Amino acid sequence: MLPFTRPTIDTEEFEAIKEVLQSGWLATGPKVAAFEAALADYIGGDVQLRVFNSGTSALEAVLLAYGIGPGDEVIVPAMSFVASANVIVRCGATPKFVDVDLISRNIDAAAVAAAITPNTKAVIPVHFAGRAVDMDPIYQLAERHNLLVLEDAAQAIGTEYKGRQIGSSGNPVCFSFHPNKNMTTIEGGALAINDPVLLKKIEGVRFHGIERDSQGGMDVPAWGGKMNMPDVGAALGLVQLNKLDGFNRKRRALVERYLQQLPDDDALVLPTDTEGHSWHMFCILLDWEKIGLSRNEVMETLKQQSIAAGIHYPAIHLFSFYRQYGYKPGDFPNAERIGEQTLTLPLFPGMEEKDVDHVSSAIHSLLNGT
Ligand SMILES: Cc1ncc(COP(=O)(O)O)c(C=O)c1O
Known part of the structure; x- marks a missing residue:
């Protein structure tokens, strides 16, 4: 079965994990310190990197440390993985959804501007599937309205915006290293930031609120949680980070082949390539009515040809929890259309060109009704 994604794990990764397991130090330790330094080097700019036990934790830590809480509104796209919105609720704040562009699946400054109220405190742009959001206009808007x-x-991870790594700007940027991402630490995440005051608070939130002085004394000046990454994950991350650019080049080559092979068809909307795209996923839209099959039927047909497609994602505002905020069908047409018509085709560095050809020919057949 060809999955929609699969982590690339090799002997180097096994060896790195074995070394940590044999060292006797499994929790946060020297490998985490080394991984944070290597990530900072990779991202570039004048930023500090801190790793977490998940991308979700990294996002939560920033919002909590910044003081986002009840009564505050945070703007977030209606099309993303649900974690992007859940972290807002976790802080007691209110998510304010906005629609995305149909092709990039990203938000833009105009959509954000229209959602700003006197209670808006922050905005969470999501670089969907590795395609950079056009950040400059969003930063300009945020500055005018004093938003985080x-x-x-x-x-x-590995996406570039205007020739610079995402994460190198100094503003808080969170990554995930979940196994389906472009590199993995099993579970894990990271924060890139250049703000020493906020970073100190974030470090407290990450680990029990503990602050240590130079004499080894300890104080807990504020609440903190438990969000640290273990050394086993960091050791894996160090190996994967070395391979990341190679992984991403392979992803791009496979995407180029998909874009050559997939047909120009009324029932099909393809993603477009952009400079700096890290191609985390290859998501298409299929018009089920035009094809005359439901998505489940299509997925079943693909499965019979050993192809496992994915769905990324149902629109967040239509989940039952988020409908309680008053959201309903029709609020965000692009996010809803993506939620209904999206299909993620297999894309991972271990794939071969013939796999792309196999998937493309299966899509051709579906469109031709053969
Ligand atoms: C857009 C987005 N935000 C946040 C997360 C959460 O990351 P993690 O799974 O590492 O907690 C994910 C993970 O899939 C994601 O895709």
């Missing part, structure tokens, strides 16, 4: 911008780059 927290970039959800969970899907965008």
